[in-house]
Amino acid sequence: MDDEQLAALSAAVTVEDDVAFDGLHVTRTDDGYRFELPDLERGGLSEDELRRVARANPEHVSNWYFWHDVAPTEGSARFDFLRYLERVADHDAPTETRGHGGDATHGTTYEPTDVLDRYHALERGIERQWGQLLVTVELADDGYRRYEVRHVDDADADPDELDAHREVRDARDVAKFDEKGRYRPLKAAPTLVDGWRFTALTSAEVVSVVETIYPATIANWHREREGNLDVDHWEPTMARQSGIYGVVQTWNRGEGTEHVERVAETCCADSECLKRREWQYDEDTDLEADGGVGAFPCREPCSMVVSAARQWTKLEGEDAQTYEFELTPSEKEQLEAIVDTVADGDVDEVREADFRHDANRWRTRYLREKRMDDEGNLCGVPTDDE
Amino acid sequence: MQALVIVAHGSHLNPESSTPTYGHADTIRETAAFDEVREAFWKEEPHFREVLRTLESEEVYVVPLFISEGYFTEDVIPRELRLDDWDPDAWESDGTSATHVTLDAADVDKTVHYCGPVGTHDAMSDVIVRRAESVTGDPDVGDGFGLAVVGHGTKRNENSAKAVEYHADRIREMGRFEEVQALFMDEDPEVDDVTDFFESEDVVVVPLFVADGYHTQEDIPEDMGLTDDYRDGWETPAKVDGHYLWYAGAVGTEPLMADVVLERALDAGADVADAVEYVKEHTRDAAVTEA
Numbered sequence: 001m002d003d004e005q006l007a008a009l010s011a012a013v014t015v016e017d018d019v020a021f022d023g024l025h026v027t028r029t030d031d032g033y034r035f036e037l038p039d040l041e042r043g044g045l046s047e048d049e050l051r052r053v054a055r056a057n058p059e060h061v062s063n064w065y066f067w068h069d070v071a072p073t074e075g076s077a078r079f080d081f082l083r084y085l086e087r088v089a090d091h092d093a094p095t096e097t098r099g100h101g102g103d104a105t106h107g108t109t110y111e112p113t114d115v116l117d118r119y120h121a122l123e124r125g126i127e128r129q130w131g132q133l134l135v136t137v138e139l140a141d142d143g144y145r146r147y148e149v150r151h152v153d154d155a156d157a158d159p160d161e162l163d164a165h166r167e168v169r170d171a172r173d174v175a176k177f178d179e180k181g182r183y184r185p186l187k188a189a190p191t192l193v194d195g196w197r198f199t200a201l202t203s204a205e206v207v208s209v210v211e212t213i214y215p216a217t218i219a220n221w222h223r224e225r226e227g228n229l230d231v232d233h234w235e236p237t238m239a240r241q242s243g244i245y246g247v248v249q250t251w252n253r254g255e256g257t258e259h260v261e262r263v264a265e266t267c268c269a270d271s272e273c274l275k276r277r278e279w280q281y282d283e284d285t286d287l288e289a290d291g292g293v294g295a296f297p298c299r300e301p302c303s304m305v306v307s308a309a310r311q312w313t314k315l316e317g318e319d320a321q322t323y324e325f326e327l328t329p330s331e332k333e334q335l336e337a338i339v340d341t342v343a344d345g346d347v348d349e350v351r352e353a354d355f356r357h358d359a360n361r362w363r364t365r366y367l368r369e370k371r372m373d374d375e376g377n378l379c380g381v382p383t384d385d386e
Numbered sequence: 387m388q389a390l391v392i393v394a395h396g397s398h399l400n401p402e403s404s405t406p407t408y409g410h411a412d413t414i415r416e417t418a419a420f421d422e423v424r425e426a427f428w429k430e431e432p433h434f435r436e437v438l439r440t441l442e443s444e445e446v447y448v449v450p451l452f453i454s455e456g457y458f459t460e461d462v463i464p465r466e467l468r469l470d471d472w473d474p475d476a477w478e479s480d481g482t483s484a485t486h487v488t489l490d491a492a493d494v495d496k497t498v499h500y501c502g503p504v505g506t507h508d509a510m511s512d513v514i515v516r517r518a519e520s521v522t523g524d525p526d527v528g529d530g531f532g533l534a535v536v537g538h539g540t541k542r543n544e545n546s547a548k549a550v551e552y553h554a555d556r557i558r559e560m561g562r563f564e565e566v567q568a569l570f571m572d573e574d575p576e577v578d579d580v581t582d583f584f585e586s587e588d589v590v591v592v593p594l595f596v597a598d599g600y601h602t603q604e605d606i607p608e609d610m611g612l613t614d615d616y617r618d619g620w621e622t623p624a625k626v627d628g629h630y631l632w633y634a635g636a637v638g639t640e641p642l643m644a645d646v647v648l649e650r651a652l653d654a655g656a657d658v659a660d661a662v663e664y665v666k667e668h669t670r671d672a673a674v675t676e677a
């Protein structure tokens with residue numbers, strides 16, 4: 001606690017206004033100041049005496065100061081997110097937003113008035129997971145907070161081994177490419193690279209870093225906690241599309257929701273996207289596909305899903321046909337394994353000499369030599385009867 | 387509190403499509419003219435749909451980083467931002483004259499000043515000229531030089547051709563270049579025949595596009611004969627049919643674009659006059675250091 005905080009405290013407490021926050025309660029009457037904590041009561045204090053008592057209880061005073069003068073306004077999304085990072089219990093929050101998403105210390109929270117316990121924990125650092133981010137908040141001098149952000153997979157890494165960043169803007173580059181150097185258009189894809197950390201961030205900066213890596217997640221998480229997340233379901237989202245995307249409206253023909261189940265399984269599973277899908281087919285028709293357990297919600301089909309749906313709408317306009325192919329049982333299984341390997345993104349994991357693997361390149365080249373003709377037709381069977 | 391939101395197309399495929407947007411936003415952040423500055427995209431995140439809720443400011447200036455009035459500025463952006471009372475007539479525009487309109491967004495409690503696209507602002511003419519200075523490395527370029535402003539034709543969007551002609555006319559009136567010509571990719575006068583339209587030996591070619599991509603980095607260079615294969619690159623200037631063509635690439639990558647964004651917000655009532663001056667000066671230094 002520093003003198004600025006003390007001065008702020010005595011300035012904040014007047015005959016009209018008291019200070020009441022996280023168990024600290026300071027009032028002023030004609031008899032002087034009154035300083036109360038859950039286990040302490042001092043009344044009839046002069047200004048000097050107030051300062052003395054405050055100095056003896058620096059945690060409560062600096063805690064009040066941080067949450068009133070440093071962190072943004074009470075009730076804002078940023079304020080509540082910073083409280084969440086510090087694991088302050090919020091009994092009004094819906095259970096799914098209290099600490100979800102594979103959080104290692106899921107559920108450990110501190111009652112707001114347990115300032116001393118929370119401060120002890122802050123000495124060592126309090127951690128929270130947000131998607132693939134691990135955010136640690138620590139006490140700096142005089143009860144100010146400092147934040148660190150790194151990849152969850154680097155939880156136990158030696159800090160010196162990680163690329164240290166101070167600039168919030170660097171977070172754009174961290175989030176831009178996956179470890180194979182491929183562009184990441186879907187920010188919540190679980191493909192964030194590791195090996196870096198943002199250090200000594202202020203409360204404003206940590207919010208910016210998180211929002212750069214996972215845009216708009218804090219705002220939507222907060223809306224959900226407040227009970228007013230405005231979910232736009234599949235049907236109205238597709239109905240809204242226009243231009244080249246207008247075609248997706250024709251995919252819903254009142255013939256059930258299997259196609260949307262497939263889209264949700266394909267794109268929104270936790271293996272593909274860490275947002276917790278809250279949108280359904282429409283207001284009255286839930287999807288069976290699992291929405292995932294992410295800390296932050298997804299409130300409408302995203303632009304990637306709309307783009308992919310446009311392609312599927314076109315492809316799914318075709319009728320099925322019967323083809324006759326001649327394959328050995330192993331070749332049939334090999335084709336299935338190739339589909340699996342591509343779908344799971346495991347192509348690069350198949351070793352060049354692993355000839356038992358059905359998706360091995362030489363095995364696949366051999367299959368092409370044997371079963372595909374010069375036009376690339378499987379077993380020489382043309383796609384369309386001419 | 388006042389916020390600026392730059393809305394741009396972005397891309398699912400091209401990682402650099404949004405780079406100029408971030409660059410201009412960073413320039414404006416440095417002026418501290420706005421309490422908050424955000425980028426939002428059609429194809430990246432935050433999406434148009436979710437950007438307003440990330441702001442704490444009550445006054446929000448939304449500036450589209452698009453070249454012309456059309457489908458995106460009139461349909462997509464207002465719809466996705468939930469500007470329910472929007473009507474294309476609200477801008478009272480002839481196709482290049484939209485300035486701004488003040489509306490509410492349905493999902494947030496904020497006042498949204500929805501501005502016309504950067505591409506049709508008068509200040510854009512200055513950016514085209516600055517681009518010519520940057521590519522030639524000559525702050526006084528003009529004497530003995532022709533200037534071509536290149537855009538899509540009317541096939542894609544009638545207003546896009548109008549914007550190209552609008553700036554070509556304005557720059558011609560400045561009297562700085564020997565000749566100024568508007569050229570198009572898919573109609574006459576075509577960019578393929580660029581050298582037919584100029585007497586001057588040196589011609590600066592500036593595409594009126596917000597970001598570099600397929601059109602500005604592959605199509606136009608090959609069409610003009612700068613190179614047979616864009617992958618091999620080209621010289622600047624490149625000698626074509628006895629002319630020297632100074633090909634500038636997308637005008638939207640020019641740092642002075644940040645000024646047009648600010649001017650749009652200024653016209654809509656934002657308190658940013660000092661920032662406008664700062665950016666005009668600062669981006670010139672930046673362009674010089676880069677060159």
Ligand code: SF4
Pocket residue numbers: 188267268272273274275276277298299300301302303304305
């Ligand atoms: S629609 Fe699916 S893939 Fe897209 S952001 Fe939401 S959960 Fe993720």
